[in-house]
Amino acid sequence: MSLQRVSLVTLLYFFIRSVIQFLRQATNLLPAAVIFFAAGEQIRQVIILLAVVGLPLALLLHTFLSWWYFKYQVSEQSLHIRDGILKRKQLTLDFERIQQADVREPWYFRPFKLAILGVESAGSDSKEVELAGLPVARAYQLKEHMLTVAASSNATPVGGKAPTESTAAPAQPSFTMRLPLSEIARYGLIYNPILLLIPILIYPLSQADLLDDYLMPQLEALSDSLLQYTEAEYAWLGLLVVVLVALLVVVLLSVLLSIVRFYDFTLQAADSRYHAKSGLFSVTARSFQYVRLQRVVIQQGMIARLLRRVSVRVNQTGQGRAQQQDKVFFIPVLTSQRLHALSNELNLETPNWRGVHKASMIIPCLLSVLVISTAAWLISGFAWNVVLHALWISLVISLVVQWASWRRRGVFLGSHWLATRHGMIGQQQRFVPSTKIQALTLRQGPWLKLWGSATLYVYSAAGREAISWLPYNELVELRDTLLTRSATFSGRWM
Amino acid sequence: MMPDTDNIHMEDALADLEYLHVNPRYITQLRIDAGINWGLLLVVALVISYFLPTPWLWLSLGVAALIGIILVIMLSFWAPRRYRLTGYLVRDRDVLYRTGALWRKQTAVPVNRIQHVEITQGPIERMLGLARLIIYTAGGSGSDLAVPGLPAAEAERLRAQVLHMVAALSSSEHIEDRASE
Numbered sequence: 001m002s003l004q005r006v007s008l009v010t011l012l013y014f015f016i017r018s019v020i021q022f023l024r025q026a027t028n029l030l031p032a033a034v035i036f037f038a039a040g041e042q043i044r045q046v047i048i049l050l051a052v053v054g055l056p057l058a059l060l061l062h063t064f065l066s067w068w069y070f071k072y073q074v075s076e077q078s079l080h081i082r083d084g085i086l087k088r089k090q091l092t093l094d095f096e097r098i099q100q101a102d103v104r105e106p107w108y109f110r111p112f113k114l115a116i117l118g119v120e121s122a123g124s125d126s127k128e129v130e131l132a133g134l135p136v137a138r139a140y141q142l143k144e145h146m147l148t149v150a151a152s153s154n155a156t157p158v159g160g161k162a163p164t165e166s167t168a169a170p171a172q173p174s175f176t177m178r179l180p181l182s183e184i185a186r187y188g189l190i191y192n193p194i195l196l197l198i199p200i201l202i203y204p205l206s207q208a209d210l211l212d213d214y215l216m217p218q219l220e221a222l223s224d225s226l227l228q229y230t231e232a233e234y235a236w237l238g239l240l241v242v243v244l245v246a247l248l249v250v251v252l253l254s255v256l257l258s259i260v261r262f263y264d265f266t267l268q269a270a271d272s273r274y275h276a277k278s279g280l281f282s283v284t285a286r287s288f289q290y291v292r293l294q295r296v297v298i299q300q301g302m303i304a305r306l307l308r309r310v311s312v313r314v315n316q317t318g319q320g321r322a323q324q325q326d327k328v329f330f331i332p333v334l335t336s337q338r339l340h341a342l343s344n345e346l347n348l349e350t351p352n353w354r355g356v357h358k359a360s361m362i363i364p365c366l367l368s369v370l371v372i373s374t375a376a377w378l379i380s381g382f383a384w385n386v387v388l389h390a391l392w393i394s395l396v397i398s399l400v401v402q403w404a405s406w407r408r409r410g411v412f413l414g415s416h417w418l419a420t421r422h423g424m425i426g427q428q429q430r431f432v433p434s435t436k437i438q439a440l441t442l443r444q445g446p447w448l449k450l451w452g453s454a455t456l457y458v459y460s461a462a463g464r465e466a467i468s469w470l471p472y473n474e475l476v477e478l479r480d481t482l483l484t485r486s487a488t489f490s491g492r493w494m
Numbered sequence: 495m496m497p498d499t500d501n502i503h504m505e506d507a508l509a510d511l512e513y514l515h516v517n518p519r520y521i522t523q524l525r526i527d528a529g530i531n532w533g534l535l536l537v538v539a540l541v542i543s544y545f546l547p548t549p550w551l552w553l554s555l556g557v558a559a560l561i562g563i564i565l566v567i568m569l570s571f572w573a574p575r576r577y578r579l580t581g582y583l584v585r586d587r588d589v590l591y592r593t594g595a596l597w598r599k600q601t602a603v604p605v606n607r608i609q610h611v612e613i614t615q616g617p618i619e620r621m622l623g624l625a626r627l628i629i630y631t632a633g634g635s636g637s638d639l640a641v642p643g644l645p646a647a648e649a650e651r652l653r654a655q656v657l658h659m660v661a662a663l664s665s666s667e668h669i670e671d672r673a674s675e
Contacts, residue, residue: 317632438607438633442600449598459633479602487587487604494632 003071003082009112010133014070015063016108022059072131074142077149079119081129093129095149097121099292100316100327103139105283115139115283119146120327143287147273151289175269175345177338183309184262187332188255190304190311262332269345274314276329288329291492292316294436294462296346298339301426309333312342315462317494348431351419353410356469359451360409361402368398411467413478418458420465432460435489437482442475458482461494513581513592519622520643521577526618528568536561582641584655587663589629591639603639607631608660611653615646625649629656 036047065085073080079093100120109115109132117131117139134142263280272290277283295315304310314329334342343350369391376390377383401424410421418434421427438461444454448468455468456475467475539558546554576595583590589608592600612628619625625646629639644652 437604438631439637439639440602441637442598443594444598446596454598457636459631459637461632461634463634464636483588483602483604487606489606493607 003073003080005067005071006131006133007112007114007135008067009109009114011063011067012108013106013116013132014066015059018059018062018066022055022062079129079131079146081131091129093119093121095146098146098150100286100288101143101146102287103136103143103283103285105136105279105285107281109133110281110283117142140285143285147287147289151271151273151291173268173270175267175341177267177341179262179265179333181259181263183333183335184259184265185255186307186309187262187311188258189251190301190307190309190333191258192251192254192303258332265332267331267342274329276331286327286329288314288316290346292494293346293433294460294494296348296431298429298431299426300423300428304333305426309335310339312339314346317461347416349412349414349417349419351410351412351414351421351429353412353421354470356406356409356411357451357453357471358406360469361399361406363447365395365398365402368401369394372398409469411470411478413481418465418482420467430465432458432462432465433493434482434485435491436460436493437486440479440483442479444472511583511585511590513583513590516577516580516582516641516643517624517645517648518577519624519645520580521573523618523622523624523643524573524576525569528573529565532561532565532568536565577643580643584652584659586659589639589656591641601639603629603631603637605656605659606663607633608656611656613649613653627652 036044039047062085066083069083069085069088071082077095079095081089081091081093083089083091098119098121102118104116104118105114106116113136114133115136117134119129119131131139260280262278265276265278267274267276269275273287274290275285275287277285293314294317297313297315298310299313300310310333312331312334314331316329331342372394373387373390376394377387380386405422405424408421408423408427410419412419412421413434416434417431418437419429419431421429437458439459441457441459442454443457448454451469452472453469454472454475455466456479458465458467467478470478536558539554539561543551543554543558572595576593579595579598580593581591587605589603589605590600591602592598609630609632612630613625614628615625619642623646624642625644627641627644627649631637631639641649641652
């Protein structure tokens with residue numbers, strides 16, 4: 001097969017890409033805007049003409065040329081791409097070294113049944129390539145093919161499952177999970193990005209004196225007008241209603257966002273490969289291979305606990321870092337029943353948590369008492385009676401908080417997994433395959449030595465787990481077990 | 495046996511193992527490092543004292559004296575103790591390293607997780623003929639195992655040994671995999 005161009009509709013994709021590229025460059029040129037204001041009338045007219053006529057023309061030309069020079073070729077074993085208008089790029093990706101392949105169906109492609117195939121190669125200098133404008137069926141087929149080649153190129157995967165290699169059509173899914181709309185709406189309640197924005201928004205508002213100069217007079221006028229014919233309590237009731245309505249709007253928006261992102265969330269497993277697909281307008285698909293799994297994180301925040309739901313993240317190599325978070329395989333909301341099914345599917349063990357020493361509370365407690373009391377001391381203008389009150393109040397609060405988080409802390413080593421748990425009101429459980437440990441570090445300072453303990457840092461390819469406040473002998477034993485298991489594990493670990 | 499490979503003992507399970515000492519010149523390296531760091535602080539404190547008015551002079555001189563005492567402790571007690579407690583061991587399936595005079599640290603890396611091996615030499619290390627062997631894994635920064643204070647030739651030999659072990663292990667695994675298919 002020779003080099004070919006992508007479908008003409010893909011001009012849309014290239015146009016959006018051009019605009020994004022332009023905007024990125026434009027922010028660098030922002031200082032040049034000074035010319036516009038400083039220059040004379042004639043130059044200003046030229047600039048306006050350029051902006052209104054020249055810029056759209058340039059963007060369109062760039063779009064067309066990008067599309068014209070973008071060519072690709074798919075062979076049995078590799079993907080070859082040529083890209084670039086002036087600076088030409090040629091890239092060959094061997095399917096063997098592909099770490100991840102995802103299909104996206106953005107809203108503007110959906111009427112044309114087209115998709116974007118995103119491919120990421122393994123290695124520290126991971127290259128990311130997007131092949132846009134493939135027919136949806138072809139994109140999924142190509143992704144399947146790539147991942148099959150990637151899986152079969154390496155040694156036999158070990159790690160709980162032995163997949164059957166088939167070069168034929170994708171196997172029938174052995175496990176399917178579909179999240180109903182009601183569950184996805186719940187995720188909007190659990191994870192509330194707009195609610196998180198409020199403190200960020202309040203800060204500039206408070207800085208700008210908007211509250212004092214604008215909002216308060218308005219509110220006062222409102223309450224005055226109410227006061228004219230009602231009692232004072234009624235005005236407060238009105239204010240309460242306004243706040244509640246605002247909150248309701250925020251929550252509704254979050255629910256909507258959640259539905260847009262996770263609509264029709266479907267998780268399927270076939271041949272120990274997992275695929276998840278979701279989205280209302282733009283459909284995103286993610287996948288991972290069981291052999292490449294490095295960590296499973298089960299997360300439950302405060303609201304999630306009230307709703308009795310959890311979220312699950314599955315990390316692959318290097319995905320512990322923050323900038324990789326949007327590529328993580330994520331299941332937004334699970335009932336205990338669904339979590340149970342998924343845990344079975346992933347071969348997670350039910351942990352029998354080992355608690356840690358109570359002395360773990362001492363230092364955090366003392367630190368928070370110190371910080372709160374010092375703050376009280378400074379704010380009150382060095383008034384000793386205030387400090388005394390701050391001391392006992394902060395001590396009580398810190399004790400309660402530390403006791404709550406001490407109760408949640410736990411470690412578990414099963415026959416295949418190492419699990420840790422922490423949290424205060426909510427909780428987080430992390431499962432790391434005990435055969436895939438990268439390095440183990442045991443640290444002991446004077447304080448932990450005094451209590452006969454140490455800290456064991458367990459490095460997996462997805463990040464670091466810290467285990468403290470177990471008896472020293474137990475930690476040493478844990479270290480030795482993990483080391484032996486990983487060192488004698490001869491299967492594929494990534 | 496080289497003089498710098500005495501046996502040292504630890505109080506735990508990996509402990510019955512005999513860690514190898516690094517080169518005694520490592521003490522000199524530690525002394526120079528500590529001398530530069532704390533010596534610079536001492537100079538800064540003294541310079542500040544010179545310019546300060548009398549009431550503050552005593553405070554700043556006190557700080558300088560404290561830095562001086564720490565410097566003496568680092569040079570006389572800390573450097574030899576840290577050297578004594580620094581050791582490494584290359585076994586069939588893993589590489590071990592331990593260090594720390596007061597804050598003790600032991601690191602273990604399974605051979606089948608080693609990504610690559612590096613030798614580095616700073617100016618002071620080059621002056622003393624020492625090198626640092628760094629073993630990288632896929633666990634990100636912090637999970638690397640670095641053995642300092644090795645004679646340059648010994649570092650080269652150790653790197654070759656580790657790389658040979660990695661290669662041997664992966665080829666034997668390959669054979670196992672073929673057999674199981």
